[in-house]
Amino acid sequence: MSLAVTLRDDCRFDNFFTRPHSPSAQVVEFLQNHFANDQERHVYLWGPAGAGLSHLLQATCHHWVIQRRSVQYLPLAELQGFVPEQVMNGMEHIDLVCVDGLDQLGERPNWQEALFHFYNRSKDRDTCLLFAGSVPPAQLPLQLADLRSRLSSATVFQLPLYGDAEKIAILQFRATCLGLQLSEEAATYLLYRVPRQLSVLIEKLGELDRKSLIHQRRLSIPFIKQVFGW
Secondary structure, eight states, rough: OOOOOOOOOOGGGGGGGTTTTHHHHHHHHHHHHTSSTTOEEEEEEOOOOOHHHHHHHHHHHHHHHHHHOOOOEEEGOOOOOOOOHHHHTTTGGGSEEEEEEGGGGGGGGHHHHHHHHHHHHHHHOOOEEEEEEEGGGGGGSSSHHHHHHHHHTTTEEEEEOOOOOHHHHHHHHHHHHOOOOHHHHHHHHHHHSSOOOOOHHHHHHHHHHHHHHHHTTTOOOOHHHHHHTT
């Protein structure tokens, strides 16, 4: 069946901020260079909102597409209106399937069962699976114990929550990726004026990028005030 799910073009490994030797850097290195070998075909990432889970799943998809391999990204929060058996039918024939938001499965036994049977079919075909949730597999709100057992057998990585200093560094890094300069003072000003979720901050940065291109202005605090009316 046709799913109206597209990958965000700005979710790639080269614009995912990491510090050297950090847990996030280790996950990126693993997904780029070790995922899909004979021992690492099933991987589970978990962490709080804003840790970059969805970014990494979509970045992995982009990475595989460049290698001319088939991928499917499944954000469960956007698929609850679909019949799960129809969604998962034949997915085992795809090289990489990324399932995002497994904590959405509580009280949805039909989705749990469909994912369980898909997992079993995928093992027979060596399909690579990349999962993401806000909690480790053992803490997922699942009624189907066999599915929890399957997910717990995957290679598990935890991504940490970013503090304010890291969020400022991420804003500056993403601005550089856009060809912009964002001072620490301007990034700090933005951080303290909007909700501190990274998704909101990145969205505001994108708006500043568009406005700066139109007005040919640098990202100064006065310009940020002007754009958002603060």
